[in-house]
Amino acid sequence: MSSLCAEPIQKKARIEIPKLPSDQEPSCSLKAIPTKVTVNHCTTLTMKVRFPESVASAVLNSQPLAMNPGQDMYTRNVCVGSVAKNYTYSASLKGTNGSVNDCSTTVMAKAPPPPPPSCTLKASVDPVRYDCGRPEDHATILRLFPKGEINWARIDGTPAPPYQKVISWDPDWKHGKMFVGSVGNSSGSGTCTQRVGVRCAKGGVIVENVPGWGFRQGANNPPTCDYDYHCKTESCAEEVGGWVGKRGCKIPGCFAPETRLLTGNGSLKRADRITKGDTLWNPVREKAFEIETMVLGPEQHPLVLIGYGEKSVTVTSQHPMITKDGLKSAGALRSSDYILGADQQFYNVTQLKLLPQRIGETVYHFKVNTSSKEIEDHLIVAEGILTGDHYLQEMLETSRNTYENPHH
Secondary structure, three states: OOOOOOOOOOOOOOOOOOOOOHHHOOEEEEEEEOOEEEOOOEEEEEEEEEOHHHEEEEEEOOEEOOOOOOOOEEEEEEEOOOOOOEEEEEEEEEEOOOOEEEEEEEEEEEOOOOOOOEEEEEEOOOHHHOOOOOHHHOEEEEEEEEEOOOOEEEEOOEEOOOOEEEEEOOHHHHHOEEEEEEEEEOOEEEEEEEEEOOOOOOOOOEEEOOOOOOOOOEOOEOOOOOOOEEEOOOOOOHHHOOOEOOOOOOOOOOEOOOOEEEEOOOOEEEHHHOOOOOEEEEOOOOEEEEEEEEEEEEEOOOOEEEEEOOEEEEEOOOOEEEEOOEEEEHHHOOOOOEEEEOOOOEEEOOEEEEOOOOOOEEEEEEEEOOOOOOHHHHEEEEOOEEEEOHHHHHHHHHOOOOOOOOOO
16 A cells, blocks of 8 residues: 655756857957968968857867967968969867857969079171171071070060071171170069170280281182181180180181190190190200190181101191291192101101191191290190191291201
């Protein structure tokens, strides 16, 4: 029998968590500074938090963020990728009452700007090299070779598509005229230069039609060039160090480029590889002489091979040779002549041959550094045979007289 006095069973009360008012739920805003960067570069994300005391947890750029009580601003550095596009970054806040609030920002990644361009300017013809003829008949084409991305190009101040410009003869060419090419883009500009005409080293002086330089008018010689420009002192070819002596449309009295010369250290060196600072051995004086000047230029006539026994040297027809009868040009030698060897003995010429013409080949000659006017001080050993330097060449050109040989 149940008791009427039993107490009724009471249910357990549910605990209600008070919900935050909507105006106190945490929220965020996210900004990037800067908002535009170059690919593979970085920016700074700044997140501002409203009601930070109501934040239970936070995530910034997919990584958990440790919240500090009362702190309402957080930063984090991020770097964009290598692709030029928009990158989106986000943050998320979870409130103590379970609410969630997200925020995001976008960063624009741009391709890097192109580097400033550069260029090369070249002339199709260098007038100093042409054969006998009036320079008024000649022109050259300046060609511009840009390197890199360009928005514009000019040659000598004139817009230059398609990157070339025809330049007619200018009297300034004989003194060397500098032309300028220029290219540019959004990042900057670059320039390049080309000198057209005779190029003299510092101190060089241009002179015209110097007596004894070109071939003389005569039955066995071609006419003198109309315009025979060259430098009076040191000078005309930057590519060999600025110490070249003369350069014109005719260069008499020179060695073929492959001719081996006896240097001061006892080694043999090709004529076209002689450089400033080299010395040449003189067996008569038993000493080495420094080279004062190099002379080079194109040869338009057949070279002469001269020799005895197994020794031979190839020179131009005006090259000075040492014979029993004195100085003679190579072209004037006969089989009855005797030439001087490096051992200071005279040998009968057994090889005397006019070689096939090699038009335009560069030939070389040298003047040793001495104030002496004696023949013995101006001797060069070429392929084992004694020949004269450029001083003796000029002596031979200046006078038709035969110079007495001191070794006769």
